[in-house]
Amino acid sequence: LLINKSALFNFAKNFKGYPFWPIFGNGPYIWGKNVFTIIDDIVCKFGYNCNLWLGHDYYYVTAEAAQIKAILNHPNCQEKSDIYQNFNIIFEHSLLMVKGEIWKRHRKFYSKCFNQTLLNSFVEVFNSKSEILMKILQRQPKEDLFEVFEKFALDTFCESMLGLNRNIQLDKTLQITKFMAQVQTIGGQYLFQYFYYPLILWWFSWRGFKTLKLIFKLQRYVKDIISEKRQNLSERPDNLDVDCFPFLELLLIDQNEKFNEKQIFQDVIFFSMAATDTTGLGLTYFFTLLGMHLDVQEKVYEEVISVIGSNRDVEINDLAHLKYTQMVINESMRIFPAIPIIGRKTIGDVDLGNKILPKGANIFIDIFHLHRNKNYWPDPLKFDPERFSMDHVDEIEPYSFIPFSRGSKNCIGKTYGLMVMKTCIANVIRNFQVYSPYKSVSELKLSSCLTMTTVHPIECYFRSRH
Numbered sequence: 001l002l003i004n005k006s007a008l009f010n011f012a013k014n015f016k017g018y019p020f021w022p023i024f025g026n027g028p029y030i031w032g033k034n035v036f037t038i039i040d041d042i043v044c045k046f047g048y049n050c051n052l053w054l055g056h057d058y059y060y061v062t063a064e065a066a067q068i069k070a071i072l073n074h075p076n077c078q079e080k081s082d083i084y085q086n087f088n089i090i091f092e093h094s095l096l097m098v099k100g101e102i103w104k105r106h107r108k109f110y111s112k113c114f115n116q117t118l119l120n121s122f123v124e125v126f127n128s129k130s131e132i133l134m135k136i137l138q139r140q141p142k143e144d145l146f147e148v149f150e151k152f153a154l155d156t157f158c159e160s161m162l163g164l165n166r167n168i169q170l171d172k173t174l175q176i177t178k179f180m181a182q183v184q185t186i187g188g189q190y191l192f193q194y195f196y197y198p199l200i201l202w203w204f205s206w207r208g209f210k211t212l213k214l215i216f217k218l219q220r221y222v223k224d225i226i227s228e229k230r231q232n233l234s235e236r237p238d239n240l241d242v243d244c245f246p247f248l249e250l251l252l253i254d255q256n257e258k259f260n261e262k263q264i265f266q267d268v269i270f271f272s273m274a275a276t277d278t279t280g281l282g283l284t285y286f287f288t289l290l291g292m293h294l295d296v297q298e299k300v301y302e303e304v305i306s307v308i309g310s311n312r313d314v315e316i317n318d319l320a321h322l323k324y325t326q327m328v329i330n331e332s333m334r335i336f337p338a339i340p341i342i343g344r345k346t347i348g349d350v351d352l353g354n355k356i357l358p359k360g361a362n363i364f365i366d367i368f369h370l371h372r373n374k375n376y377w378p379d380p381l382k383f384d385p386e387r388f389s390m391d392h393v394d395e396i397e398p399y400s401f402i403p404f405s406r407g408s409k410n411c412i413g414k415t416y417g418l419m420v421m422k423t424c425i426a427n428v429i430r431n432f433q434v435y436s437p438y439k440s441v442s443e444l445k446l447s448s449c450l451t452m453t454t455v456h457p458i459e460c461y462f463r464s465r466h
């Protein structure tokens with residue numbers, strides 16, 4: 001252990017960071033702040049490669065494309081960092097946390113639920129859920145915009161991937177997206193304190209107790225969903241094509257992988273959360289940026305009208321033709337990546353080009369600052385979708401744009417998520433003009449425990465075109 005620690009200390013000497021205090025690490029400088037605030041602070045102070053000590057655990061923070069490429073593809077770097085273990089209470093057996101061979105088998109199994117034929121069949125659901133969303137936008141909802149789009153994303157996921165129509169967007173009493181946000185407080189409020197006292201003590205604190213209560217509510221909701229689905233499945237004929245089963249059905253009828261109850265339950269929660277927050281946030285930032293840049297909005301509108309027209313439903317073949325819209329989505333995910341930071345841990349030495357990252361190092365891949373790194377993105381705060389046009393796409397540094405991560409543990413729901421976003425955008429922009437009062441992206445004050453939100457409600461308004 002000591003040899004290993006001294007290798008980490010030697011590596012850390014190459015980079016800057018707050019002073020290391022025995023036992024406390026950087027604790028005195030970061031106490032009480034959330035993940036995003038801490039990383040933002042140290043990267044602004046110490047540069048794109050720097051050190052962070054959580055107690056005696058070392059974290060190497062990087063926002064440099066070549067290093068990130070080496071890390072995400074290295075066989076010694078495929079494990080999640082220690083900090084993820086704080087989510088064990090809800091995700092211990094889910095795809096997020098399982099390791100090695102089990103992860104490989106599960107990942108392969110789940111890839112079946114994201115085959116293109118199945119995804120194409122979901123466009124109808126994406127359209128019908130967008131219809132409901134538009135009725136809600138028409139009424140100028142009082143709720144936070146994040147909440148409106150998260151409910152849309154969850155509603156869409158429930159009907160397409162879980163095969164259940166729960167009408168989540170219209171259910172005013174349902175607090176499910178609030179539960180999800182609050183479950184993230186495990187990350188936010190506890191994450192950077194874990195080296196001072198064990199998680200079990202945190203559960204007995206007021207915040208811990210409140211979080212636990214919410215987790216139980218969320219679990220009850222998901223248990224109901226699973227038993228409803230089991231009931232439905234027992235009533236349907238069993239001669240259907242196995243390749244056409246969506247996520248939850250495939251999990252429940254599976255004979256080979258034999259998922260146990262805990263795994264089914266935790267993966268349903270994990271996939272629902274992974275799909276909801278990210279897609280909801282992606283749409284919120286997209287429309288907010290369109291509301292700030294009316295010239296870009298006009299071009300998106302014109303493209304949608306020329307590809308789809310103003311009346312008919314969006315069809316699967318339309319999505320590939322929305323090229324400018326895709327450029328705008330990319331630029332909005334560059335400025336506001338839904339997941340700003342991801343973590344890995346080395347299980348052996350990793351060659352970063354000019355340095356060897358030793359075994360036992362935790363790593364924070366700082367997607368947020370990578371996407372705003374001046375070396376790859378001139379004038380990084382400028383919203384300019386042309387960066388992703390055919391004329392400029394070759395100039396993009398490899399691995400400088402990774403909103404869905406890269407390598408074997410990248411986002412499994414990338415294609416699904418982009419299809420939902422594009423269908424929703426095409427439907428909304430044909431029917432609404434969007435306005436937002438911000439003059440620059442830096443007016444949005446960001447915060448993140450896991451996904452990227454703002455510390456204030458987003459101001460963005462939808463006015464009917466008709």
Ligand code: HEM
Binds near residue numbers: 095411
């Ligand atoms: C559209 C917005 C989305 C964004 C920006 C996004 C981003 C990401 C990122 C950055 C990761 C890597 C996390 C890590 O390495 O620690 C990830 C993983 C994952 N995402 Fe997404 N995601 C999106 C949508 C979705 C959707 C719609 C689903 C499911 C339907 C999904 C399911 C997952 C799963 C299961 C993983 C874990 C994969 C693994 O560890 O093997 N995501 N996502």
